[in-house]
Amino acid sequence: MPEKLKEKVLKLFSLIDLDDSKTIDRDETLKFWSKNFPKINSNELFDQVDKNNDGSIQLEEWIEFWTIVFNSGYSENEICNELDNMIEGGSWVKFETNEKLGGKKNRSYKREGKY
Numbered sequence: 001m002p003e004k005l006k007e008k009v010l011k012l013f014s015l016i017d018l019d020d021s022k023t024i025d026r027d028e029t030l031k032f033w034s035k036n037f038p039k040i041n042s043n044e045l046f047d048q049v050d051k052n053n054d055g056s057i058q059l060e061e062w063i064e065f066w067t068i069v070f071n072s073g074y075s076e077n078e079i080c081n082e083l084d085n086m087i088e089g090g091s092w093v094k095f096e097t098n099e100k101l102g103g104k105k106n107r108s109y110k111r112e113g114k115y
């Protein structure tokens, strides 16, 4: 990930992470978007980023998500503009990532319980 992009990714994280615990939870996203559809924006963020569904987003999970977005064909400028917008309190952007495809593929190859 380019350095300029990573800076913005980290900046947005630290703005949401009010108590500086290096994790983001729903209380924090609700506060972050308190004047801008807090529930909708929070749900959309957690839907996309909280891959292990534990209700909090670790810094590693956050960086991993933006790496996936960057690898999904969005330009650095596009993502930086959207991050700037969110840093100013703008709504969560639903990026289309290649994740779903990968997810399906993984599921069909799952061999749970076979061995």
Ligand SMILES: [Ca+2]
Pocket: 017, 018, 019, 020, 021, 022, 023, 024, 025, 028
């Ligand atoms: Ca936190």
